[in-house]
Each structure stands twice: as C-alpha cells, then as structure tokens.
Amino acid sequence: MKIAVGCDHAGYVLKGAVIDFLRARNIDVLDLGAYEYDKEDSYVDPAFRVGGAISDETVDAGILMCGTGYGISIAANKVPGVRAVACYSPESAKTAKAHNGINVIALGGRETKPEDVPAILGAWLDTEFEGGRHLQRLNKIAKAEKSALNLHTQAGGKITIFTHPLIQHKVGIIRSVETSVKQFRELLNEITGLMVYEITRTLPLTEKEITTPIQKTIVHTIEGRKMAIIPVLRAGLGMVDGILQIVPNCKVGHIGLYRDEKTLKPVEYYCKLPFDIEERDIFVLDPMLATGGSSSAAIELVKKRGGKKISLVCLIAAPEGIERVHADHPDVNIFSAALDSHLNDHGYIVPGLGDAGDRLFGTK
Numbered sequence: 001m002k003i004a005v006g007c008d009h010a011g012y013v014l015k016g017a018v019i020d021f022l023r024a025r026n027i028d029v030l031d032l033g034a035y036e037y038d039k040e041d042s043y044v045d046p047a048f049r050v051g052g053a054i055s056d057e058t059v060d061a062g063i064l065m066c067g068t069g070y071g072i073s074i075a076a077n078k079v080p081g082v083r084a085v086a087c088y089s090p091e092s093a094k095t096a097k098a099h100n101g102i103n104v105i106a107l108g109g110r111e112t113k114p115e116d117v118p119a120i121l122g123a124w125l126d127t128e129f130e131g132g133r134h135l136q137r138l139n140k141i142a143k144a145e146k147s148a149l150n151l152h153t154q155a156g157g158k159i160t161i162f163t164h165p166l167i168q169h170k171v172g173i174i175r176s177v178e179t180s181v182k183q184f185r186e187l188l189n190e191i192t193g194l195m196v197y198e199i200t201r202t203l204p205l206t207e208k209e210i211t212t213p214i215q216k217t218i219v220h221t222i223e224g225r226k227m228a229i230i231p232v233l234r235a236g237l238g239m240v241d242g243i244l245q246i247v248p249n250c251k252v253g254h255i256g257l258y259r260d261e262k263t264l265k266p267v268e269y270y271c272k273l274p275f276d277i278e279e280r281d282i283f284v285l286d287p288m289l290a291t292g293g294s295s296s297a298a299i300e301l302v303k304k305r306g307g308k309k310i311s312l313v314c315l316i317a318a319p320e321g322i323e324r325v326h327a328d329h330p331d332v333n334i335f336s337a338a339l340d341s342h343l344n345d346h347g348y349i350v351p352g353l354g355d356a357g358d359r360l361f362g363t364k
C-alpha cells in the first residue's frame, strides 16, 4: 500500500507523526510537502498534490493535515475521485471509512495531538468500506462528478498537473538558483520528455496488420497527420528536444512574440507553422504560464492559421495564467509539470524559477 501525505504549516508537526506511524506499519509513503515550516504557506497546493496522486492512481490513499483538517479536505474534494473528510477521533475515522469509503483522511494539527495519530489512522486503515447502500450513494456522487467534469471541460478547459515523483523531483532541481545553465537545459528536456506520455494519451490510433517472425497480427499505430509542436520563442525551444526524442517525426513550428512596451500587449514577430497544421494535434510549448498573455496570443495565432486541436504544455503554471488561457480558449487543454501559488508584482511566478529564457540560454 502506498499513501501520499501533505500538509500546510498548521499540520506540519502532525505530518512527522503521521509518517512515523505509516513507516512503522511498513506502508510506502509519498511525502508531497510542505517540506519545511513556513507560516505563510497554504493548504490548497498540498491538497491538490495529494488529490492528484489519488486521481492518477500513483497512490492508494492520502492523509492531509492543516489546522483543522477542514480547508485542506475542501480543497482535496475538488480533485476528481477524492473522498476526503476531517476526522478527530478513532470513531469518526471508522465511520467515515465504513460508510463513506474515504480515500483521504484529514487531520487537524490544532485539534489532534501527535500521540493520538496512531489510534485515528489505525481505525481508518483497519476498517473496511461496507458497500451496499453506501456504495449506491457513492456511485451517484461519482456520476454527478463525472458530468460536472464534462461540463467543465467543454466550458472551461481542462488542466493536468503532473504528480509523478520523477517529474516532481526534477522540477525541484530545476527551480533551484544553484542549477547551472547546462543542467537547466538538460532538465527542461527531460521533464518535457516525461510529460509526453500523458500529453499524447488521446492521440487517435488505427489498426494495421503486420507479420511477426511467428505469424500475422494486428497492431496499433498512430493515425493521420499526427503531431505538431510549436515552441513560443525563446524559452519554448528548451522543450522541443524532449518531445522529439520520443516522437521524432513530429513537425515543429515556431512563434515569436514580444511585448509592446506601450500597450503591454504581445506582438507577433515570427510565425512559421507546418503547412498542414489544420490536420495535426498541436502542442504549444511555453514553459512559464505566468499572466497567460503570450500563451493565449500564441494559441490565437495558431487558430488563425487553421490549427484546431490545440493543447498548451508548460513547465510551471500560475493560477492567473490558467484562468486567462481558459477564458480566451476554453477548448485548449493545459498540461503543466507544476502548479505554483501566484504572480508577484513584477509578473513572475512564485515560487517559480525566474526567467526560463535567461536560465536556458544564460543571458543573465
């Protein structure tokens, strides 16, 4: 069994006790932060990280901790497939598992003492979901969640944040101010390469017959004109090789935009796209989704040239940028290796990694 844990500052001490308890029971632990005490941090990001790990089945269950367990469970419950409830006693943990089949238990660092953790978590882990009438109710909730999600996808776009440990590990290194230009370039390509598996998940397949050394058989092959990637100059260039290593036949377009200093609007200075762009699955590459202005303008440009099926692939996204791109282009799915907190007064993503173009090309 593998369990993801996450907390904010108010749950930080409790997280230590939780991890000790899980390890004593030989349970695999995926620690999704916070990794240090920071009284300004928020419960929302760890809740989404743990929720994401449940949703994509990286883990079997999750444990979240904030001051009360309330805020962090509200946030986690927004992630599809998560059933999170705050529990303060072994009895409430037992019922929440037996009746509600919770896959995430939330604890309150200001409500529960570290020494009470084993009894509460033990009750949760050792109780079976009762199924029956309870399952019917959960199924009904799951159905409503699914249709709400479909609605959301049509009206408001879809965002995928990557929770895979390898990606998180590499994002952790690339952020550091200590990381050299050479390492930055290698890491950006590696992270993008790891993202390819997910971003290409919906590419259409056709069947064809081949002959193996043993006999004829039907295999699957990616159909049609396939993919195009379009880096937004210049930082987007750092993501190109990572994709080409896995999909070498994919065509590459380029878009160059600069920000007009008076209007602050993005202005096109270069645009060269594959001639058959309207037939391809298009992935616009822009590592830092900050305000969303340039990504949105790049997508607009691709649409004007006939592009139809477009996704945006980023390294780090800020909520402001996601909102902007989805407001302008609700049909565009966004993939980002990480979701950060906010933008600072200079429009930089916080905590971010600074200017990706400068770090990639060593220009600062």
Ligand code: RB5
Residues within 6 Å of the ligand: 008, 010, 011, 043, 066, 067, 068, 069, 070, 071, 072
């Ligand atoms: C943070 O101080 C606190 O408000 C938070 O941890 C949580 O209790 C919210 O539900």
